[in-house]
Amino acid sequence: MAxxxxxxxxxxxxxxxxxxxxxxxxKFAKKHKLYLxxxxxxxxxxxxxxxxxxxxGNSHDLDFVLERGGTAATVGVPVAFIESAWRRYTxxxxxxxxxxxxxxxxxxSTYKHAAPFMGVALAGVFTEGALTQLKSLxxxxxxxxxxTVIKSFAKFGIDAAFDETTPESDFKTKIxxxxxxxxxxxxAKELLRLNKKNVSEFLTLLxxxxxxxxxxxxxxxxxxxxxxxxxxAEAIGFLQKCAEGSLKFPLAKYEIVIKxxxxxxxxxxxxxxxxxxxxxxxxx
Numbered sequence: 001m002a003x004x005x006x007x008x009x010x011x012x013x014x015x016x017x018x019x020x021x022x023x024x025x026x027k028f029a030k031k032h033k034l035y036l037x038x039x040x041x042x043x044x045x046x047x048x049x050x051x052x053x054x055x056x057g058n059s060h061d062l063d064f065v066l067e068r069g070g071t072a073a074t075v076g077v078p079v080a081f082i083e084s085a086w087r088r089y090t091x092x093x094x095x096x097x098x099x100x101x102x103x104x105x106x107x108x109s110t111y112k113h114a115a116p117f118m119g120v121a122l123a124g125v126f127t128e129g130a131l132t133q134l135k136s137l138x139x140x141x142x143x144x145x146x147x148t149v150i151k152s153f154a155k156f157g158i159d160a161a162f163d164e165t166t167p168e169s170d171f172k173t174k175i176x177x178x179x180x181x182x183x184x185x186x187x188a189k190e191l192l193r194l195n196k197k198n199v200s201e202f203l204t205l206l207x208x209x210x211x212x213x214x215x216x217x218x219x220x221x222x223x224x225x226x227x228x229x230x231x232x233a234e235a236i237g238f239l240q241k242c243a244e245g246s247l248k249f250p251l252a253k254y255e256i257v258i259k260x261x262x263x264x265x266x267x268x269x270x271x272x273x274x275x276x277x278x279x280x281x282x283x284x
Contacts, residue, residue, distance in 0.1 A: 005171035006162065012178055013149060013160070014086040017123045018063060020188035021084060021142070025064055028203060032210050034079065035070030039063065043073040052078065054106035062103065066117075066210070078111050079210050082119035088146070088162070093126040097134050105137070113282040115264055117209035119202070123149055123191075140209075142202035144195050152191040156181060208262060214283060218257040219276075224249040258283065 029036040070076025123144035153160035158177045229235035254276045258266040270276040
């Protein structure tokens with residue numbers, strides 16, 4: 001079955017979004033001594049997709065990943081997972097937001113020792129609810145409204161506006177005009193210019209996450225045997241009978257809390273010293 005021209009033009013806008021975002025991320029990576037992985041060949045992985053696997057064995061394809069210690073031949077530690085998406089209609093926006101969540105959240109959980117930044121670059125029509133949902137989960141959101149997408153094309157003589165009644169013949173005209181355009185990067189630059197404030201705010205969030213440092217580490221060795229109560233009254237009764245003093249109990253576990261200067265916290269629990277040390281060494 002032939003691909004519809006409306007879908008093909010949507011892909012063009014999606015590629016424009018990546019074309020707009022990539023140079024900023026590349027510049028950011030260079031400034032912070034990071035490696036930017038993007039779609040294309042790379043010795044460190046197979047194929048052209050940027051694909052990461054979560055702790056359940058599920059693979060997730062992304063648009064951009066910033067790595068500390070990464071090179072073309074070596075996969076580094078992920079410090080930012082960033083996805084981009086274009087949607088024309090509000091009826092698709094919340095589903096897309098949920099799709100992005102399901103791709104990035106499992107990876108953030110898997111690589112929680114690195115506490116990676118979650119970012120998304122969205123263009124088109126996304127409801128306030130969809131944007132708020134992503135932000136409430138901790139995503140940094142870079143949003144390019146539909147009107148600015150249309151304006152960026154219009155500056156170079158392309159009418160990019162369309163809706164569900166637009167005929168295929170109009171899409172063919174739009175696509176032909178785009179293919180004939182020699183300076184496609186200029187359209188991307190115009191899109192960035194029209195959204196300069198949003199871009200700056202997003203990069204500030206990204207910079208804060210990548211530049212953060214460990215402010216304090218709390219280690220609490222816990223001794224004794226765990227007591228489980230089935231009610232509050234039973235729990236209070238246990239505490240009333242619990243003797244405090246210098247009694248010696250076996251080590252139960254180590255609780256570790258890492259606090260960053262940004263206020264972020266990472267908590268972990270281990271039953272022995274070796275695993276605790278291995279965990280902390282991932283932060284060196």
